Amino acid sequence: MKTIWNHLSKIFCCLVFLNPLSFVNASSVVQSMPKISTEDLLQLEDTFTKSADEFKSLDIRFKAEDRCECGHTFTFIDFINTAIKMGFHTKDFLLKNMFEPSNQHRNIRKPILCSQCGQRKMTRSFYSYRNWGCSDTD
Numbered sequence: 767m768k769t770i771w772n773h774l775s776k777i778f779c780c781l782v783f784l785n786p787l788s789f790v791n792a793s794s795v796v797q798s799m800p801k802i803s804t805e806d807l808l809q810l811e812d813t814f815t816k817s818a819d820e821f822k823s824l825d826i827r828f829k830a831e832d833r834c835e836c837g838h839t840f841t842f843i844d845f846i847n848t849a850i851k852m853g854f855h856t857k858d859f860l861l862k863n864m865f866e867p868s869n870q871h872r873n874i875r876k877p878i879l880c881s882q883c884g885q886r887k888m889t890r891s892f893y894s895y896r897n898w899g900c901s902d903t904d
């Protein structure tokens with residue numbers, strides 16, 4: 767009984783941040799989303815206090831619904847830099863959010879700043895990352 771409870775609490779721990787709707791199709795949705803590039807991993811390393819390898823372990827995926835008017839395809843870096851520049855979140859919050867034990871699949875409609883031309887565009891962004899740190903809690 768204790769083993770079952772441990773197992774269930776572990777699953778709950780890992781799924782607690784999932785949006786129930788996205789849970790249903792989480793794996794197919796995530797598989798259709800591109801992983802972020804090596805260049806993006808290196809830029810995350812420059813922006814935060816973690817290494818590119820640590821970010822790589824999160825299997826970060828990102829897709830924006832629209833492109834910028836200038837033709838630029840928005841990246842996870844545009845998304846992160848927008849959150850910081852527009853004051854939606856602090857760097858510390860973003861880092862804590864990414865590295866806390868969770869499994870995130872989200873889509874949000876917010877403005878995003880283009881790293882190519884600086885224009886601001888309202889679009890829907892989809893992102894996913896996972897950190898199985900909670901499997902080490904018992």
Ligand SMILES: [Zn+2]
Pocket residue numbers: 834835836837838880881882883884885
């Ligand atoms: Zn642009």
